[in-house]
Amino acid sequence: MSSLNKIISKYFNNKFLKNVAYLVGGTAGAQLLMICFAPFVTRIFGPKAYGVLGEFIAISNLMIPVAALTYPIAIVLPKKDEDALNIVKLSVFVSMMFSIIVFIVLSLKYENINLFIGISQSLRDYIIFIPIAVFFGGIQQIYEQWNIRNKHFKITAHANIIQTVIVNLITIIVGVSKPFAYVLVIGATVKGLLYGVIVTVLSEKINKQEGGIKNLLLFDAKKIKSIGREYYxxxxxxxxxxxxxxxxxxxxxxxxxxxxxxxxxxxxxxxxxxxxxxxxxxxxxxxxxxxxxxxxxxxxxxxxxxxxxxxxxxxxxxxxxxxxxxxxxxxxxxxxxxxxxxxxxxxxxxxxxxxxxxxxxxxxxxxxxxxxxxxxxxxxxxxxxxxxxxxxxxxxxxxxxxxxxxxxxxxxxxxxxxxxxxxxxxxxxxxxxxxx
Structure with a gap:
């Protein structure tokens, strides 16, 4: 029995396994909640509304991964925290500029862009939400990589669950009286923003101790440019x-x-x-x-x-x-x-x-x-x-x-x-x- 206790103790005290458990548990909880909500959402909106949402997500997902030119993936790599924070600042700036450009292009070249990327007539009423979704999606990537670097897996797990519950509950409540595609589109648009707000609230104590994301206000252009070249x-x-x-x-x-x-x-x-x-x-x-x-x-x-x-x-x-x-x-x-x-x-x-x-x-x-x-x-x-x-x-x-x-x-x-x-x-x- 003592041998069994040692084995159990070893695994439960293993920091790596705890990190896996936090992330898997949080993501599992979020996905299981989505599965629970899905039968209600699919019956309320139907295949056609989901098709509009699918097209919106398909177009947004073309740009969200590259909104910050994939610099967020590099946040984990530097040995120095200062360098990692500079990558965070660079990523936020690039995401903002990218989203502004998307907004301008979609506004000025409306018909041509629609034809080029295949935006259907049903989705054109929601085209303004695309650059917003792109920016919020880019910010979510930055938060995720920052938490991975600092091993704040518990915060990530809680944020995933809270985000899922809020988005799906609001979608169902609003959808009962307004079962239209725009409800799904707006929900998909604000998910990234909601994730950022949740992580910021949950990270408040950690940010006070470590400086964290709040140091974004200290912007050194030379260092930002240098780190951008290093991870070109x-x-x-x-x-x-x-x-x-x-x-x-x-x-x-x-x-x-x-x-x-x-x-x-x-x-x-x-x-x-x-x-x-x-x-x-x-x-x-x-x-x-x-x-x-x-x-x-x-x-x-x-x-x-x-x-x-x-x-x-x-x-x-x-x-x-x-x-x-x-x-x-x-x-x-x-x-x-x-x-x-x-x-x-x-x-x-x-x-x-x-x-x-x-x-x-x-x-x-x-x-x-x-x-x-x-x-x-x-x-x-x-x-x-x-x-x-x-x-x-x-x-x-x-x-x-x-x-x-x-x-x-x-x-x-x-x-x-x-x-x-x-x-x-x-x-x-x-x-x-x-x-x-």
Whole structure:
């Protein structure tokens, strides 16, 4: 019994495992709450409203990841806190300027931009919300990376849960009397702002002790410019890569909305949202905790291949049950949980599970990329990736002339791509010696 107690004590006192538990628990709580709210939200709004929301998110998500030119990802990397805080300041400034430019472009070139990026007539009434969502989304990324660097995982966990409850409760309450797409769009727009407010309130004591985010008011232009040059590979290589990846993810929603209407875009949007739950539930949380460990390994000139391999194997075992369940009974599950209108979304989800499975288990590989200095490699890979995904989508569409065949082609291409990416990153990681 004493041996068992020692083992239990060892694991519960392990700081790393506690960090994983905080993030997984917080994200799990938020996602489980979303699952609880989803049957009410989907029955109130229906596939068409979700299609408009899906198109709005697809367009916003093209810009949110690059709003700060991916500088927030670098917040974890510097050894000195002063350098990290300067990256935070740079990220806030870049996000603000980027959002202003998006607002000006959408205002001055309204019709041309609509045609260029495929904004449908139904979404044009909400176009003003796009730059707002982009700015708030960029700020949320900064908060997340700052908390990861400082290991404030408990704050992140609480913020995720509170944000989810507030947004969904307001959406349902307002939606009962006004079941229109704009309610969903406004909710998606203010999520980032709400997250920032919650984290600021929860971090007040820590900020007083450490200085924290409040030091943003102390702006040294020379230092900001210097740190921007030092981490130039993020805007030069990582930002284009992230944009291309976001574009490849958004293409199906935009194309389905254009070819078949918002109802089919809504089917795809809810299918992808459900399949993304395991990634948000476990994959992102584990990756957020492992990222600082990979950084520490680089600082100590150690190898990360063992840790990378173990994490991928563990995530593979975790992924079998949720994705296997959708493959077997997707349409029935969606019909039972979300309502009769969502049966086709379940069919989409069956096929999208292939790509989502490999997306889920590739999370550790993706977060190891900046640590392994593979930004340029990843950019080239993303160019290849988007070509293959778009090709898969259009081959499915033109060959079989159905919406489901286009989704199948896109999913198969995506799954193959993530398998290749994991192999490339793991091969690169073998050049270092990390002791687990």
């Amino acid at each position: 590979d993020f805007p030069v290589y990582r930002a284009p890569q992230v944009f291309i990846n976001a574009l490849s993810q958004s293409i199906p929603v935009l194309m389905l909305a254009s070819m078949y209407g918002h109802t089919y875009a809504g089917y795809y949007a809810i299918g992808r949202a459900v399949l993304g739950l395991p990634t948000q539930l476990v994959g992102k949380s584990v990756a957020d905790v492992f990222y600082p460990r990979f950084v520490e390994a680089r600082h100590n000139a150690n190898n990360i291949s063992k840790l990378l391999k173990k994490t991928i194997v563990w995530l593979t075992l975790v992924a079998v049950i949720p994705y296997g369940s959708i493959i077997i009974g997707g349409p029935w599950i969606f019909k039972m949980v979300f309502g009769d209108e969502w049966y086709i979304a379940g069919q989409y989800a069956q096929w999208l599970s292939f790509m989502s499975f490999f997306t889920f288990i590739s999370r550790p590989s993706i977060i190891a990329i900046p640590v392994l200095n593979m930004q340029k490699t990843l950019l080239l890979f993303e160019v290849y990736s988007i070509v293959l995904r778009v090709l898969g989508f259009f081959i499915g569409y033109y060959w079989f002339k159905t919406d489901i065949s286009a989704v199948i082609g896109f999913s198969l291409a995506g799954g193959i791509i993530y398998m290749q990416l994991m192999w490339i990153v793991f091969t690169k990681s073998l050049k270092y010696n990390f002791v687990v």
